[in-house]
Amino acid sequence: MVAEMNKLIISNLSCHRSGNEIFKNISFNLNSGEICLLTGSNGSGKTTFLRALAGLLPISFGSIKYNNAQCLNDNFYILGHKLGIKDEITPYEDLLFWSSIYEYENFHDLIIMLGLSDSKFLKCKYLSQGQKQRLAIARLIISKKSIWLLDEPISSLDKDGISLFKEIITKHLKTGGIAVISSHIDFLKKYDLKISMDN
């Protein structure tokens, strides 16, 4: 299967919060199947950058274009620090809801793939942080969005979880997806672009 060629163009993106400049004039292009790593010290603006890309924070200047059209929220999915998991519901209920929203049919397979079979009927408040992260990764797949914005995605995952997540990202890129990752750990072998937020 030949993946459709898509292009994400970020031009001169700048963002201010409470009058402070968080980042300035960030520009880069990513094509289908490419991945970008954001690095930088704490407070350098990685999370703000990803949230601004996702449309959750207003940008001060610059533009985000996808396939030469103004980019909409529809193309992005952000996996951030706040996972949006309610304590009193089960992973099964959560995935049933989001798979219905995004019309994803095989979420049962996802539960098995992400190792949530034993805990799928447990209330989320009893899940470990790693299991919650796996649940959030399941939603990421369910969303079927082409651009993944991943903010420290492996911070709570164990060794198996990290290798599984690598497979998931590789598959996403092979099917024409784009990913922007912020991480302190260089967990993938190859990145098409590396951006340091410190500069």
Added chain:
Amino acid sequence: MKNLKLIFYKEMKDSLTLKGSYILSLAFFSISIILLPIGVGPNKTFISTISSGLIWVSIILTSLLSLGNIFHEDFNDGTLDLYKIGPFTIIEVCFIKAIVHWLSNFLPLILIAPILSIFIEFPPNLLIYLIFSLILGTPALSFIGILGSSLTLSLKQHNLLIPLIIFPLFIPTLIFGSGAISSLIFVGFEDLFMRQLLILTGISGLSIALCPFGCKYILDVNYD
């Protein structure tokens, strides 16, 4: 439309099982109505005269307990992020949240009001009009409430600020809601009832039509 139904069921479930604010609302409303005759004294005529105003004031005060939580929890745990990037507009989410707030917080109060009205000597023959005015007037409170809730989204003291922000906007509903029933209690002002009820319906209609858009705008600029 399918997505909206799904969000509605999810929000309804969250509201009834997770937040449980309707229990607190019911308790607060009941206590405030039951305590009044004890505080005012045994003057039945006086209590009956102010009963409609008392029910409306109690309902408005009770609503303040739950309004702060309409968006706050979803903002803190990241659910609102998922809604914002989801395949629906945030206006639809605001609309559903207001409806769910009304169903889970005001509807129980409206249903229990006839029972509590016994304690404040409310004329039994006017109960149907009271319920009618509450059903027509309280949607405005939920829809105005989402504005206050979105304005105080990221503030820790949101429960303190919401009353200050939205109380002025609740006053027209209070005046016409309470006034409509009072016009029936005081013999000779019956023709005023229908006029006040129409104004009350107009306020609710305007709130339903405009507040989700205002709320969307606030969530866009205040989402930090």
